[in-house]
Amino acid sequence: MSNNLVKNAAGRFVPTSINGKPVVPFKGVGKYQPTGNRFAPRIPSNIDYPSDGNKQISTLKEALVKAGLKDGMTISTHHHFREGDLVANMVFDCAHELGIKNLCWFPSASFPCHSYLLKYLDDGTISHIEGSMNGPLGRYCSEGKMSKTAVLRSHGGRYQAIQDGDVKIDIAVIGAGCADTFGNANGVNGNSASGLLGFALADAQYANRVIVVTDNMVAFPCIPWQIQGNYVDFTVKVDQVGIPEKIVSGTTEITRSPDRLLLAEMTARFCDITGIIHNGFSFQTGAGGTALSVGNFFAEIMREKGIKARFARGGSNKYLVQMLEEGLVEYILDGQTFDLEGVRSIRDNPRHVMTSPFTSYNYHSKGNFASMVDVAILGAT
Amino acid sequence: MSNNLVKNAAGRFVPTSINGKPVVPFKGVGKYQPTGNRFAPRIPSNIDYPSDGNKQISTLKEALVKAGLKDGMTISTHHHFREGDLVANMVFDCAHELGIKNLCWFPSASFPCHSYLLKYLDDGTISHIEGSMNGPLGRYCSEGKMSKTAVLRSHGGRYQAIQDGDVKIDIAVIGAGCADTFGNANGVNGNSASGLLGFALADAQYANRVIVVTDNMVAFPCIPWQIQGNYVDFTVKVDQVGIPEKIVSGTTEITRSPDRLLLAEMTARFCDITGIIHNGFSFQTGAGGTALSVGNFFAEIMREKGIKARFARGGSNKYLVQMLEEGLVEYILDGQTFDLEGVRSIRDNPRHVMTSPFTSYNYHSKGNFASMVDVAILGAT
Numbered sequence: 001m002s003n004n005l006v007k008n009a010a011g012r013f014v015p016t017s018i019n020g021k022p023v024v025p026f027k028g029v030g031k032y033q034p035t036g037n038r039f040a041p042r043i044p045s046n047i048d049y050p051s052d053g054n055k056q057i058s059t060l061k062e063a064l065v066k067a068g069l070k071d072g073m074t075i076s077t078h079h080h081f082r083e084g085d086l087v088a089n090m091v092f093d094c095a096h097e098l099g100i101k102n103l104c105w106f107p108s109a110s111f112p113c114h115s116y117l118l119k120y121l122d123d124g125t126i127s128h129i130e131g132s133m134n135g136p137l138g139r140y141c142s143e144g145k146m147s148k149t150a151v152l153r154s155h156g157g158r159y160q161a162i163q164d165g166d167v168k169i170d171i172a173v174i175g176a177g178c179a180d181t182f183g184n185a186n187g188v189n190g191n192s193a194s195g196l197l198g199f200a201l202a203d204a205q206y207a208n209r210v211i212v213v214t215d216n217m218v219a220f221p222c223i224p225w226q227i228q229g230n231y232v233d234f235t236v237k238v239d240q241v242g243i244p245e246k247i248v249s250g251t252t253e254i255t256r257s258p259d260r261l262l263l264a265e266m267t268a269r270f271c272d273i274t275g276i277i278h279n280g281f282s283f284q285t286g287a288g289g290t291a292l293s294v295g296n297f298f299a300e301i302m303r304e305k306g307i308k309a310r311f312a313r314g315g316s317n318k319y320l321v322q323m324l325e326e327g328l329v330e331y332i333l334d335g336q337t338f339d340l341e342g343v344r345s346i347r348d349n350p351r352h353v354m355t356s357p358f359t360s361y362n363y364h365s366k367g368n369f370a371s372m373v374d375v376a377i378l379g380a381t
Numbered sequence: 382m383s384n385n386l387v388k389n390a391a392g393r394f395v396p397t398s399i400n401g402k403p404v405v406p407f408k409g410v411g412k413y414q415p416t417g418n419r420f421a422p423r424i425p426s427n428i429d430y431p432s433d434g435n436k437q438i439s440t441l442k443e444a445l446v447k448a449g450l451k452d453g454m455t456i457s458t459h460h461h462f463r464e465g466d467l468v469a470n471m472v473f474d475c476a477h478e479l480g481i482k483n484l485c486w487f488p489s490a491s492f493p494c495h496s497y498l499l500k501y502l503d504d505g506t507i508s509h510i511e512g513s514m515n516g517p518l519g520r521y522c523s524e525g526k527m528s529k530t531a532v533l534r535s536h537g538g539r540y541q542a543i544q545d546g547d548v549k550i551d552i553a554v555i556g557a558g559c560a561d562t563f564g565n566a567n568g569v570n571g572n573s574a575s576g577l578l579g580f581a582l583a584d585a586q587y588a589n590r591v592i593v594v595t596d597n598m599v600a601f602p603c604i605p606w607q608i609q610g611n612y613v614d615f616t617v618k619v620d621q622v623g624i625p626e627k628i629v630s631g632t633t634e635i636t637r638s639p640d641r642l643l644l645a646e647m648t649a650r651f652c653d654i655t656g657i658i659h660n661g662f663s664f665q666t667g668a669g670g671t672a673l674s675v676g677n678f679f680a681e682i683m684r685e686k687g688i689k690a691r692f693a694r695g696g697s698n699k700y701l702v703q704m705l706e707e708g709l710v711e712y713i714l715d716g717q718t719f720d721l722e723g724v725r726s727i728r729d730n731p732r733h734v735m736t737s738p739f740t741s742y743n744y745h746s747k748g749n750f751a752s753m754v755d756v757a758i759l760g761a762t
Contacts, residue, residue: 033428042417051748220753231747353605359609363426366425371434372433
């Protein structure tokens with residue numbers, strides 16, 4: 001990276017352009033005021049889409065060709081399949097077979113399973129990643145092997161970057177546990193059910209071309225349609241979009257460590273004494289074992305006091321679902337579904353609500369509810 | 382209207398500009414290819430919105446002032462309250478009190494109750510209407526009394542016009558049977574429940590300022606949030622947004638005329654003989670008494686044959702709800718809810734789905750499902 005560096009409001013030296021695009025150094029909390037307009041996708045027309053609504057293409061490779069895949073494009077995927085994702089790897093297999101080079105991969109998050117893509121970073125199929133780089137991909141970046149500069153983005157920052165036109169997605173490939181040939185899609189049904197699909201919303205809304213890939217094509221209408229087919233150009237059926245047992249990891253268990261349990265109990269008591277736990281309050285617990293235990297202690301306090309929470313912010317899991325079903329929580333506002341109980345609940349319970357980064361974390365919005373959660377318990381297992 | 386007229390593809394002489402804005406004469410079905418980009422609203426920022434999410438303003442007038450109401454603006458409302466709407470009249474009462482002139486009223490539809498606004502057309506508060514003009518408002522236009530030219534738009538055409546930037550809404554005022562102070566809103570709960578609010582979707586997405594008005598302000602989150610608070614600038618609580626008995630008119634009854642019943646039965650038989658009524662088919666019936674009767678004859682045929690429809694396109698009413706609950710129809714895809722049974726069903730039954738003109742009638746989209754309905758029975762009572 002050869003670039004002029006300037007000191008930002010946090011006192012760090014940062015570049016003023018990344019991969020040839022100008023970027024705004026951090027100005028301090030609440031100091032940056034956007035002035036432009038949202039990104040405006042081209043106007044499509046029904047003329048160019050089949051009147052019977054069937055947009056199915058035989059193979060993902062063919063869909064990518066029809067979507068105009070070429071060198072240097074930005075290709076997005078979402079991370080709701082987590083460590084069980086098969087879609088991103090499939091996409092770049094196709095790109096490689098087609099001899100395409102210098103793609104930017106723009107996932108909402110990456111997982112160790114995507115170390116499969118290292119070979120495509122090596123051979124120039126992928127020039128760089130914008131989004132997240134964990135495990136082997138992170139190491140690859142840290143060692144300076146990636147030919148362009150990596151950009152890490154928060155979930156809300158990613159929605160914002162797409163909405164504002166800072167990142168223009170040429171082709172979004174949205175894997176779904178369930179879809180119809182028109183492109184309506186959800187993640188609540190099928191062998192590869194992953195819960196909600198909110199992290200793919202911005203991709204659907206703003207990408208130039210959108211491909212929905214599923215292993216579970218149902219008759220129109222695919223309900224719920226968290227991803228609306230009206231945003232979708234092509235649909236593809238493949239054998240498998242995700243590995244079920246790796247989609248829902250099952251590692252989100254309450255801690256059994258006496259020390260951590262004590263820590264969790266003290267945290268819950270602290271929240272009680274300060275008055276945070278009152279009728280109609282709201283909370284968020286991280287997925288770690290200690291944080292989850294805090295939620296359980298919350299539940300005990302709420303039962304004793306005979307009060308309930310208006311809503312809990314998910315990541316959802318069996319503990320939160322149990323609180324919802326017991327009536328201790330009126331609504332789960334869910335950002336991602338972490339286990340099969342969460343998938344069942346978001347499929348069947350209207351009080352278990354699908355959100356997206358638009359709803360909750362996009363700072364360039366008319367407010368968002370992240371700031372409205374009374375208490376968030378974060379922590380590592 | 383002083384304007385050059387040109388002959389369009391339907392052989393009619395039409396103006397090339399209306400109210401000073403250029404318009405495209407009809408070129409023939411499928412002959413017009415849009416080339417531009419969707420309208421891009423300005424980028425907002427959370428900085429400018431309260432961090433506790435409470436956007437409530439004391440009065441509608443104050444909210445309109447905060448939204449920057451001034452002469453010549455375009456103000457939109459929706460028609461889900463039908464003949465019971467109180468919101469549009471309230472808005473222009475405020476504008477009149479503030480001495481504002483030359484507003485364009487851009488409703489998704491107007492009803493006889495809006496003849497109240499004739500005085501504001503007379504005194505120049507409203508310069509013209511774009512949208513729909515029925516009864517007294519229609520007569521007023523036809524008699525040439527409106528100072529600018531009226532523009533009639535279809536439901537899908539209205540969504541398209543907003544999305545494409547042909548009509549720029551300065552302030553959208555969205556009445557809702559239920560809302561929270563953040564602006565999340567629906568029409569399924571409260572005294573003024575009107576069913577879904579899909580006709581206000583484009584207004585929320587694209588208007589510069591959005592005000593949600595309700596008589597039923599609930600604690601965050603208002604679920605379902607068909608209108609998302611992230612699009613909303615201000616919220617207002619008023620005494621009443623709609624007159625319940627006029628929202629759901631109850632006039633949508635099966636015909637009792639023997640002639641019309643025979644006509645309906647023959648229509649249903651025709652559909653049966655042609656093979657339209659098959660397992661997994663889809664249908665739409667208009668709200669008229671004869672058309673509704675056709676739906677009932679469909680139901681008889683389906684019971685006899687032991688088949689079911691994959692979906693029915695609403696306007697929903699008690700007859701369609703009964704078919705849904707009997708299992709003759711798997712899904713109702715609803716555009717507007719016509720009676721209290723429809724409201725109950727769309728509130729409680731996840732198979733009774735809220736749609737919008739984006740989903741169903743916008744031609745500048747990547748397809749829409751209007752073309753996918755196997756048979757539509759239209760007719761007058």
